[in-house]
Amino acid sequence: MIDRSPPPVTEDELHAYVDRELPADRMLAVEAWLATHPDDMARVAAWRAQIDAIRLRYDTDEPVPARFNVERLLNGDRRWKRIAAAAAVVAFLAGSAGGWIARDALHAAPAMAPGFEAFTAEAIEAHKLYVVEVRHPVEVPAADADHLVQWLSKRLGYQLKAPNLESLGLRLVGGRLLPGPTGAAAFLMYENASGERFTIYCGRSSAPETALRYSENGPATSVYWATQDVAYVVSGSGNRKQIGDVAVAAYKQIEQETPAPRGG
Amino acid sequence: MPAEHSLIGFRQNVLASIPALRRYARALTRDAEIADDLVQDTLVRALRSEHLFKGEETRSWLYTILTNLNRNRLRSLARRPAHAPLGDNDAVEHAGPEAGMRDIERALQSLVPEQRTALLLVVLEGLSYREVAEVQGVPIGTVMSRLARARAQIKGFLDGERPALRRVK
Numbered sequence A: 001m002i003d004r005s006p007p008p009v010t011e012d013e014l015h016a017y018v019d020r021e022l023p024a025d026r027m028l029a030v031e032a033w034l035a036t037h038p039d040d041m042a043r044v045a046a047w048r049a050q051i052d053a054i055r056l057r058y059d060t061d062e063p064v065p066a067r068f069n070v071e072r073l074l075n076g077d078r079r080w081k082r083i084a085a086a087a088a089v090v091a092f093l094a095g096s097a098g099g100w101i102a103r104d105a106l107h108a109a110p111a112m113a114p115g116f117e118a119f120t121a122e123a124i125e126a127h128k129l130y131v132v133e134v135r136h137p138v139e140v141p142a143a144d145a146d147h148l149v150q151w152l153s154k155r156l157g158y159q160l161k162a163p164n165l166e167s168l169g170l171r172l173v174g175g176r177l178l179p180g181p182t183g184a185a186a187f188l189m190y191e192n193a194s195g196e197r198f199t200i201y202c203g204r205s206s207a208p209e210t211a212l213r214y215s216e217n218g219p220a221t222s223v224y225w226a227t228q229d230v231a232y233v234v235s236g237s238g239n240r241k242q243i244g245d246v247a248v249a250a251y252k253q254i255e256q257e258t259p260a261p262r263g264g
Numbered sequence B: 001m002p003a004e005h006s007l008i009g010f011r012q013n014v015l016a017s018i019p020a021l022r023r024y025a026r027a028l029t030r031d032a033e034i035a036d037d038l039v040q041d042t043l044v045r046a047l048r049s050e051h052l053f054k055g056e057e058t059r060s061w062l063y064t065i066l067t068n069l070n071r072n073r074l075r076s077l078a079r080r081p082a083h084a085p086l087g088d089n090d091a092v093e094h095a096g097p098e099a100g101m102r103d104i105e106r107a108l109q110s111l112v113p114e115q116r117t118a119l120l121l122v123v124l125e126g127l128s129y130r131e132v133a134e135v136q137g138v139p140i141g142t143v144m145s146r147l148a149r150a151r152a153q154i155k156g157f158l159d160g161e162r163p164a165l166r167r168v169k
Helices: A011-018 A024-036 A038-058 A070-096 A100-108 A117-131 A142-156 A240-256 B002-016 B018-029 B032-048 B058-078 B084-089 B097-109 B113-123 B129-136 B140-158
Strands: A171-180 A183-191 A197-204 A210-217 A220-226 A230-236
Touching: A011 A024, A011 A038, A011 B140, A024 A038, A038 B018, A038 B097, A038 B113, A038 B140, A070 A210, A070 A240, A070 B002, A070 B032, A117 A171, A117 A183, A117 A197, A117 A210, A117 A220, A117 A230, A142 A171, A142 A183, A142 A197, A171 A197, A197 A240, A210 A240, A220 A240, A230 A240, B002 B018, B002 B032, B002 B058, B018 B032, B018 B058, B018 B113, B032 B058, B058 B113, B058 B129, B097 B113, B097 B140, B113 B129, B113 B140, B129 B140
Parallel strands: none
Antiparallel strands: A171 A183, A183 A197, A197 A230, A210 A220, A220 A230
């Protein structure tokens, strides 16, 4: 006969006792209960033995393999992005290479991805307006290219990249800041030895992601694309192939060579 | 630069959790390769969505991702005819400490996944009941009953009551 029986102990409390989750004010009661209830004491002992066995089986201090390096995990992601970008270029080149199938594919494509009309219209207007300008085609000349990129990046709110197109015989003339349909837009102008001008117009845009596509508008031909929240329009007055080449070169530099995120 | 600091802190926390995540994944899956694939998917998801991370406990969040990925994996396995694990469970018993380790593995494997997850998070990973409730998205009472059933089932298994897994020749 126990004269002062402790308050009844629940099974939940026994688990909490084993897992060190029992409130301090119940410790004595549970321990007193176990001292007088051998069946429960045996259960508690069995659960503790399970814990020891599980830890013994799975606890390990083996070194972390290289595949779990943060840089590698992030770069793995980047490799995938690079492949996607390369695939977009291949698809575009195949489309522009001519032939009935490719032409059909181009015609079958929707006339213009939604959200792009205003953006490309602005880009083509700017192109037409400034390529004929002799004295003031740009606000900031290429001599100040670093300043130009820094300034435009600040105004656009993301890191702008002025692609190097010298392999195509194009040198940067300079750039300017323009009002775009959804905020600030950057305008970069390039020129070849014979004075032909190509422009890149870009800015933040809510247009859905799109691979490279042609758009023709009078004498100007454009190629446009959009990534997550930035849209680009490359325009020129030459033939499709010429503008396609410029767009692909610009696209490759912009989409594939953005600096890798810094690992912590 | 508090934002940058918290980003670095986040990645360091993710890195520091890798050994524990691998241990948990191995115990969950019983297969080191599947386990490491789960861990890798968990880390890539976590790092990709670090902008969504609003400073909750990194560790609980990682366990949640891994637990969900494993549940998806089990669901997709369930759609296919399963026969591979049976041979494993029928492994001939040997005496000695190794046999004891295999027993606990098989005992764990005899649990339904939700019970196994709850038990491992508590006893192997040291999560509190409240954290396990968050990881599993259930009330604490449900965690407690999963834990109780898991422990009873393992005890029965180790004591020799395992009708479901008796050797079938």
